[in-house]
Amino acid sequence: MFYNRKILIYEVISLMLLLASIIPLMDYNSLAGLRIPSHYNISGEVDGWSDRSVFLKIFVVELIMFIVLCLAQRFPQLINLPFNVNRNNPEIRALLIEMTSAIKMWIMSVFTESIVFTYTNSIGGTQISPGSLCLVLIGLMMAHLIYYCVRLYRMRER
Numbered sequence: 001m002f003y004n005r006k007i008l009i010y011e012v013i014s015l016m017l018l019l020a021s022i023i024p025l026m027d028y029n030s031l032a033g034l035r036i037p038s039h040y041n042i043s044g045e046v047d048g049w050s051d052r053s054v055f056l057k058i059f060v061v062e063l064i065m066f067i068v069l070c071l072a073q074r075f076p077q078l079i080n081l082p083f084n085v086n087r088n089n090p091e092i093r094a095l096l097i098e099m100t101s102a103i104k105m106w107i108m109s110v111f112t113e114s115i116v117f118t119y120t121n122s123i124g125g126t127q128i129s130p131g132s133l134c135l136v137l138i139g140l141m142m143a144h145l146i147y148y149c150v151r152l153y154r155m156r157e158r
Contacts (some may be wrong), residue, residue, distance in 0.1 A: 106141030
């Protein structure tokens with residue numbers, strides 16, 4: 001699975017981010033009765049509240065995304081691209097795996113950022129709005145996606 005050092009780094013970071021998302025779940029019992037911010041408006045002010053189950057819900061979605069992206073790495077033919085590529089070509093297959101690994105890292109970072117900021121805000125830490133960082137992370141993920149699609153498209157022509 002690890003074709004190069006870059007993929008290994010992406011995978012280690014993804015796993016560390018997934019593990020960091022467990023922190024609020026380890027403190028789950030002490031969060032009983034707290035109002036947990038669950039939504040922020042465009043100005044970064046809390047406009048939606050939930051109970052502690054929001055941490056479990058977000059983590060379950062993050063875990064499912066992690067598993068689905070691991071399966072996509074294992075079976076690159078499942079990755080949907082807007083153009084055809086020869087998925088039997090070892091170079092293209094390696095690049096698809098690298099792309100999926102990078103996207104997984106950015107998706108894990110968005111989920112972990114959401115969980116950690118929400119947890120920090122709910123236990124009385126600094127009132128931080130996750131909005132701007134989330135947009136930066138999503139922007140970086142889209143930049144990676146475009147980068148890999150351009151590389152794959154160019155490889156298709158060979």
